[in-house]
Amino acid sequence: MNQKKEGAVVITGASTGVGRATALLLDKQGYQVFAGVRKERDAELIKLNSSVNLTPIILDVTKIEQIKSATEIVLSTIGEKGLLGLVNNAGILVDGPLEYLAIDELRWQFEVNVIGQVAVTQAFLPMIRQAKGRIINIGSVSGKISSPFFSALCASKFALEALTDSLRMELHPWGIEVILVEPGSIASAAPDKVEASLQKKLANMSPIARAMYGDIYKFSLEQLIKSNRMGIAPEEVANVIQKALEANKPKTRYFVSKEKVILNLLLMLAKILPDRVCDAIQLQDLELKN
Numbered sequence: 401m402n403q404k405k406e407g408a409v410v411i412t413g414a415s416t417g418v419g420r421a422t423a424l425l426l427d428k429q430g431y432q433v434f435a436g437v438r439k440e441r442d443a444e445l446i447k448l449n450s451s452v453n454l455t456p457i458i459l460d461v462t463k464i465e466q467i468k469s470a471t472e473i474v475l476s477t478i479g480e481k482g483l484l485g486l487v488n489n490a491g492i493l494v495d496g497p498l499e500y501l502a503i504d505e506l507r508w509q510f511e512v513n514v515i516g517q518v519a520v521t522q523a524f525l526p527m528i529r530q531a532k533g534r535i536i537n538i539g540s541v542s543g544k545i546s547s548p549f550f551s552a553l554c555a556s557k558f559a560l561e562a563l564t565d566s567l568r569m570e571l572h573p574w575g576i577e578v579i580l581v582e583p584g585s586i587a588s589a590a591p592d593k594v595e596a597s598l599q600k601k602l603a604n605m606s607p608i609a610r611a612m613y614g615d616i617y618k619f620s621l622e623q624l625i626k627s628n629r630m631g632i633a634p635e636e637v638a639n640v641i642q643k644a645l646e647a648n649k650p651k652t653r654y655f656v657s658k659e660k661v662i663l664n665l666l667l668m669l670a671k672i673l674p675d676r677v678c679d680a681i682q683l684q685d686l687e688l689k690n
């Protein structure tokens with residue numbers, strides 16, 4: 401059963417996609433929303449579509465001074481009442497064959513998708529504790545099954561699953577819920593970003609990397625773009641986030657996907673089938689043969 405609650409919520413990565421949809425939905429529902437964006441232009445844009453209760457805050461989750469000033473803004477606005485929710489939504493996709501993935505790119509994937517989430521959570525936890533609020537982390541089906549060429553993303557989302565599980569138990573004594581929302585493909589801004597950078601990525605590969613992986617890597621990214629564009633709308637993920645925020649007894653995980661039944665079945669099978677059988681399914685899809 402859900403109960404509408406009133407209070408303040410911070411959402412990271414609210415310029416586009418799930419973050420923006422969640423910020424606008426919760427604003428509409430009467431929450432006091434702090435929408436984290438990285439650019440002034442995005443702050444102006446979200447303000448155009450929201451009520452006076454929505455406050456954009458400049459928040460790059462990798463910049464400790466921005467995290468600090470964001471917490472100061474939120475604290476000075478909400479005072480003693482505390483924070484009802486923190487939605488750790490900001491995320492990026494780093495892809496490429498692991499053999500040639502620049503170590504700095506791998507680090508950056510973790511900096512944004514893992515370290516940044518923890519830094520933001522630590523900073524807002526005192527305010528969350530005050531209101532016995534909730535932390536909602538946006539994971540992914542990529543945190544359940546690893547795929548070729550998405551090792552960095554999958555590793556970051558697997559890490560987020562582990563962090564969420566540990567934190568949920570650590571915060572249990574205070575009644576603070578830590579929840580994972582795990583979407584499948586989403587028709588957000590993400591596929592456009594992947595498409596826009598695809599040619600550049602291929603051009604930046606060394607000739608030897610391109611010769612070995614170029615075609616199949618391009619094919620997998622095209623598959624990802626296609627499946628994301630056919631995915632669920634960010635607004636549907638936002639509805640699930642609202643549910644996680646308001647449920648009297650929230651689930652620890654909310655799986656949200658257009659192909660929920662099939663994906664659930666595949667995830668179940670992945671647990672019982674031998675690794676090589678699961679590999680074969682993915683390799684066949686990608687026509688990866690030796």
Ligand SMILES: NC(=O)c1ccc[n+]([C@@H]2O[C@H](COP(=O)([O-])OP(=O)(O)OC[C@H]3O[C@@H](n4cnc5c(N)ncnc54)[C@H](OP(=O)(O)O)[C@@H]3O)[C@@H](O)[C@H]2O)c1
Pocket residue numbers: 412413414415416417418419437438439459460461462488489490491492512516538539540541582583584585586587588589590591593628631634
């Ligand atoms: N798209 C999918 O199919 C899919 C599937 C499963 C899970 N997810 C997860 O869902 C979440 C939202 O993704 P989306 O699909 O809505 O993608 P999106 O439209 O690309 O949104 C990503 C958001 O993260 C922000 N961001 C990137 N780097 C940041 C940083 N260093 N600090 C703060 N914000 C940063 C972006 O801001 P800028 O505009 O400033 O770059 C943007 O607002 C992510 O955690 C993603 O991993 C997505």
